Amino acid sequence: MPIKLTVNNQSHELDIDPDMPLLWAIRDHLQLTGTKFGCGMALCGACTVHIDGQATRSCVTPVSAVVGKSVTTIEGLGTPSGKAIQDAWVNLDVPQCGYCQSGQIMSASALLAGNAKPTDSDIDSAMAGNICRCATYARIRNAIHEAATALPGAPAGTKG
Amino acid sequence: MYFRHLKDPSSLWPGLSASELTRRQFLKLTTIAGAGLTLGTMLPEGASAAAGAPLATPFVRIDPDNTVTVVSKHVEAGQGVWTGLPAIVADELDASWDQMRVESAPAKVPLYGNFAFDPKGSVQGTGGSTAVANSWMQLRQAGATARAMLVQAAAAQWKVPAGDITVSEGVVAHAASGKKATFGELASRAATLPVPTDVKLKDPSQFKIIGRDKLPRLDSHAKSFGKQQFAIDVMLPGMMTAVVMRPPRFGGKVVSFDATKTKAVPGVVDVVQIPRGVAVIGRDMWAAKKGREALQVTWDESAAETRGTDQIMTEYKQLAGRPEAVTAAKAGDADANLKSAAHTLDAEFEFPYLAHAPMEPLTAVCQLSPGKCEIWAGCQFQTIDQVNAAAASGLKPDQVVINTLAAGGTFGRRANAESDYIAEVASIAKASGGKYPVRLIWTREDDVTGGRYRPMNYHHITAGLSKDGKIVAYKQRVVGQSIMAGTPFAAMMKDGVDPTAVEGHAGEQYDLDNVHVTWSQPKSAVPVLWWRSVGHSHMSFSKEVVIDELAEAAGKDPVAFRLALLEKHPKHAGVLKLAAEKAGWDKPFPKGKGRGRGIAVQESFGTVVAQVAEITVKGDTITVDRVVCAVDCGIAVNPDVIRAQMQSGIGYGLSAALHGKITMTDGHVDQTNFHQYTVLRINEMPRVIEVYTVPSTNPPTGVGEPGLPPIAPAVANAVRAATGIKLRKLPFDLAAARTAKA
Ligand code: FES
Ligand code: FES
Numbered sequence: 001m002p003i004k005l006t007v008n009n010q011s012h013e014l015d016i017d018p019d020m021p022l023l024w025a026i027r028d029h030l031q032l033t034g035t036k037f038g039c040g041m042a043l044c045g046a047c048t049v050h051i052d053g054q055a056t057r058s059c060v061t062p063v064s065a066v067v068g069k070s071v072t073t074i075e076g077l078g079t080p081s082g083k084a085i086q087d088a089w090v091n092l093d094v095p096q097c098g099y100c101q102s103g104q105i106m107s108a109s110a111l112l113a114g115n116a117k118p119t120d121s122d123i124d125s126a127m128a129g130n131i132c133r134c135a136t137y138a139r140i141r142n143a144i145h146e147a148a149t150a151l152p153g154a155p156a157g158t159k160g
Numbered sequence: 161m162y163f164r165h166l167k168d169p170s171s172l173w174p175g176l177s178a179s180e181l182t183r184r185q186f187l188k189l190t191t192i193a194g195a196g197l198t199l200g201t202m203l204p205e206g207a208s209a210a211a212g213a214p215l216a217t218p219f220v221r222i223d224p225d226n227t228v229t230v231v232s233k234h235v236e237a238g239q240g241v242w243t244g245l246p247a248i249v250a251d252e253l254d255a256s257w258d259q260m261r262v263e264s265a266p267a268k269v270p271l272y273g274n275f276a277f278d279p280k281g282s283v284q285g286t287g288g289s290t291a292v293a294n295s296w297m298q299l300r301q302a303g304a305t306a307r308a309m310l311v312q313a314a315a316a317q318w319k320v321p322a323g324d325i326t327v328s329e330g331v332v333a334h335a336a337s338g339k340k341a342t343f344g345e346l347a348s349r350a351a352t353l354p355v356p357t358d359v360k361l362k363d364p365s366q367f368k369i370i371g372r373d374k375l376p377r378l379d380s381h382a383k384s385f386g387k388q389q390f391a392i393d394v395m396l397p398g399m400m401t402a403v404v405m406r407p408p409r410f411g412g413k414v415v416s417f418d419a420t421k422t423k424a425v426p427g428v429v430d431v432v433q434i435p436r437g438v439a440v441i442g443r444d445m446w447a448a449k450k451g452r453e454a455l456q457v458t459w460d461e462s463a464a465e466t467r468g469t470d471q472i473m474t475e476y477k478q479l480a481g482r483p484e485a486v487t488a489a490k491a492g493d494a495d496a497n498l499k500s501a502a503h504t505l506d507a508e509f510e511f512p513y514l515a516h517a518p519m520e521p522l523t524a525v526c527q528l529s530p531g532k533c534e535i536w537a538g539c540q541f542q543t544i545d546q547v548n549a550a551a552a553s554g555l556k557p558d559q560v561v562i563n564t565l566a567a568g569g570t571f572g573r574r575a576n577a578e579s580d581y582i583a584e585v586a587s588i589a590k591a592s593g594g595k596y597p598v599r600l601i602w603t604r605e606d607d608v609t610g611g612r613y614r615p616m617n618y619h620h621i622t623a624g625l626s627k628d629g630k631i632v633a634y635k636q637r638v639v640g641q642s643i644m645a646g647t648p649f650a651a652m653m654k655d656g657v658d659p660t661a662v663e664g665h666a667g668e669q670y671d672l673d674n675v676h677v678t679w680s681q682p683k684s685a686v687p688v689l690w691w692r693s694v695g696h697s698h699m700s701f702s703k704e705v706v707i708d709e710l711a712e713a714a715g716k717d718p719v720a721f722r723l724a725l726l727e728k729h730p731k732h733a734g735v736l737k738l739a740a741e742k743a744g745w746d747k748p749f750p751k752g753k754g755r756g757r758g759i760a761v762q763e764s765f766g767t768v769v770a771q772v773a774e775i776t777v778k779g780d781t782i783t784v785d786r787v788v789c790a791v792d793c794g795i796a797v798n799p800d801v802i803r804a805q806m807q808s809g810i811g812y813g814l815s816a817a818l819h820g821k822i823t824m825t826d827g828h829v830d831q832t833n834f835h836q837y838t839v840l841r842i843n844e845m846p847r848v849i850e851v852y853t854v855p856s857t858n859p860p861t862g863v864g865e866p867g868l869p870p871i872a873p874a875v876a877n878a879v880r881a882a883t884g885i886k887l888r889k890l891p892f893d894l895a896a897a898r899t900a901k902a
Binding site: 017029089090097102129133140 | 236834839
């Protein structure tokens with residue numbers, strides 16, 4: 001039986017194993033390659049997508065579990081917090097190899113959507129699931145603060 | 161990586177000649193090079209000069225759409241070459257930064273060879289933090305040449321003297337007549353002109369883009385929007401995905417396999433044996449992975465490594481006590497002076513195997529067609545990969561097309577003499593008859609258990625101080641596998657010493673009269689490889705910890721003690737002073753509450769870095785609060801990339817110091833994924849990292865690796881300052897070290 005998926009507001013019917021992790025469905029079958037594979041065990045965050053707005057590790061989420069839900073990948077990230085995060089990422093030149101960054105950005109934008117002014121500790125706990133082997137962590141912190149400042153509703157004159 | 165000892169590199173990879181330029185072209189190139197010019201100025205054969213044609217040289221292409229594309233012979237793996245190399249060209253060209261683009265060069269030597277590896281450029285590759293240093297003159301020349309041609313084209317078009325024409329921010333102008341043109345408008349005409357051979361390079365004081373503080377990276381946007389293509393993202397029509405079952409212990413071989421259950425997994429397309437194992441090919445990754453789980457392989461483990469790492473370390477210690485060793489460095493008479501020393505220090509150090517674990521697991525795509533093999537990968541050794549892909553696919557090197565994509569990290573992993581993952585994908589494509597393009601993905605488990613680790617090491621150091629606190633003897637025995645032995649790189653070993661095993665020892669880094677460094681080379685089937693900063697990753701640790709302990713024994717300040725040993729190393733001294741000054745070293749560090757401060761300095765790959773680490777010890781946990789880093793890398797081509805690379809080296813080095821270890825039980829690797837091979841996460845990244853660059857007019861040297869070696873010893877020295885505990889075993893285990901001390 002085909003699996004019905006809604007990804008970036010588009011619906012798809014895929015003839016795939018219902019146990020297949022969402023990661024491989026969106027990469028191999030929808031050819032949305034912005035979401036990355038890093039560990040396959042929910043340990044690194046490279047595969048992070050939003051499911052109904054929640055940051056979720058797609059590598060351990062079977063496609064059967066997201067039927068009827070809305071999946072957003074880096075390609076479809078259009079929320080105000082997502083945009084602010086991406087702008088800050090470019091502005092501060094956060095990426096190095098860049099491989100982890102889709103996942104970092106999906107986690108960071110979900111953090112900002114729920115916490116408009118995260119502290120360093122908030123950032124540490126929300127982002128600790130995302131590994132960056134290039135250790136861009138210092139800039140990730142700064143970029144999240146910068147994005148928080150740029151978002152409408154941010155207290156004037158705040159700087160992270 | 162270490163290539164400076166290459167004697168006759170052309171003999172290393174006999175297959176390379178197939179992809180070299182013709183002899184005539186080669187002579188022309190070398191003649192130009194010999195005349196003091198570099199190779200960025202040749203028009204490619206058959207370059208068209210028709211209207212609408214670009215101005216194309218091997219390293220720079222100016223298109224009529226006004227973009228300037230720099231052809232990068234180096235892989236971008238995060239270290240910033242896709243920004244650094246264009247910056248060099250853009251400056252000499254007086255381009256606008258907005259018009260700069262970058263693309264990867266094809267595999268071709270010596271045209272795109274790395275001249276820092278060897279003077280003939282026989283190998284195309286990235287490593288040893290050489291990319292900017294190696295491209296510096298070549299790309300300045302290329303930029304200046306293209307600029308001169310644009311000016312000539314404008315002079316001809318406007319009928320004005322070339323000397324009256326100015327170029328700025330991508331606009332060519334003649335002030336008196338008010339005429340202006342973009343590079344794009346002039347490109348086709350410029351392409352018809354002879355290539356000048358006597359262009360003048362800028363004086364460094366005229367640099368506008370080189371050294372600009374916040375020069376945006378060219379790859380940030382794509383990497384922030386999920387648009388950067390890595391090998392794992394290559395999607396070819398009809399492409400299949402493969403995973404490989406490899407021997408469970410290093411040195412094992414396939415005897416036979418039973419694929420019955422595998423072939424029953426929906427989506428599995430084929431199962432083929434290759435030299436390194438058995439490949440399962442599926443229509444997607446999920447099918448291939450599930451298929452592999454169902455595969456049954458019988459292994460021949462008669463030549464496999466069956467020892468555990470505890471036993472290996474015990475054997476290393478025994479070996480250190482035996483005479484079998486080669487001398488890596490000797491000056492004066494360390495033995496005699498040790499006997500008469502007023503104070504002696506005896507210290508043993510243990511270092512584990514380390515996996516590189518780049519974020520993008522090894523991936524490569526191969527498409528075979530008659531007489532052609534095309535590879536897509538984050539290639540770090542393009543022409544070696546070409547030779548190995550040719551051998552695996554049964555073709556000649558010049559039939560192999562290498563597409564170098566951005567690499568999702570490498571840290572040395574993608575540069576190996578056997579091109580393991582690239583040879584694998586070519587073998588799979590061949591074994592499956594070239595019926596479809598194949599994408600090989602290593603899972604994280606494949607990566608962590610896959611070997612090519614930073615070698616395990618044991619160091620034994622004995623040192624002596626005179627009554628007045630001077631170092632009178634420094635002896636070190638290093639025991640660790642050779643990276644080069646048994647590979648074509650063995651040709652770079654000198655007097656039986658693998659330079660990568662002992663680089664950065666005390667005799668190189670300090671003024672010492674009596675030094676003796678020896679190296680013993682144990683054998684193992686565990687494959688080892690260069691891991692970010694290579695020998696410096698362990699050699700700097702034991703050295704900087706011992707020097708610090710000697711300073712303490714001599715009753716001297718650690719900075720002053722080092723400076724007294726650096727009279728003949730002014731670059732080290734300058735960097736050390738800058739780090740100390742910026743860290744406020746002259747002010748006493750508040751004692752108590754587990755706080756401590758430590759310093760370390762190391763030159764690697766021509767760049768000197770010093771770091772001051774401020775830490776807090778709470779229970780058995782070490783928190784690094786602040787790192788002050790000073791670096792001398794010659795002219796700072798891109799200050800923000802330098803800062804990023806120092807942060808990166810610190811984070812990667814700290815990851816190894818606090819967590820990194822690969823261990824084995826009975827030859828089986830104990831770690832499989834990030835829950836066991838733990839790495840630094842954001843909560844452990846120092847909250848404050850400050851990076852300062854020593855102003856310099858020297859040619860640039862690399863920054864990809866040199867930020868790493870000082871961090872672990874700086875932290876260990878800070879822990880000793882805070883607690884008195886001596887950390888001599890990596891990764892740090894405060895509880896164990898405390899017990900050992902008690
Ligand atoms: S790939 Fe999903 S968390 Fe690592
Ligand atoms: S940027 Fe390379 S892993 Fe994060």
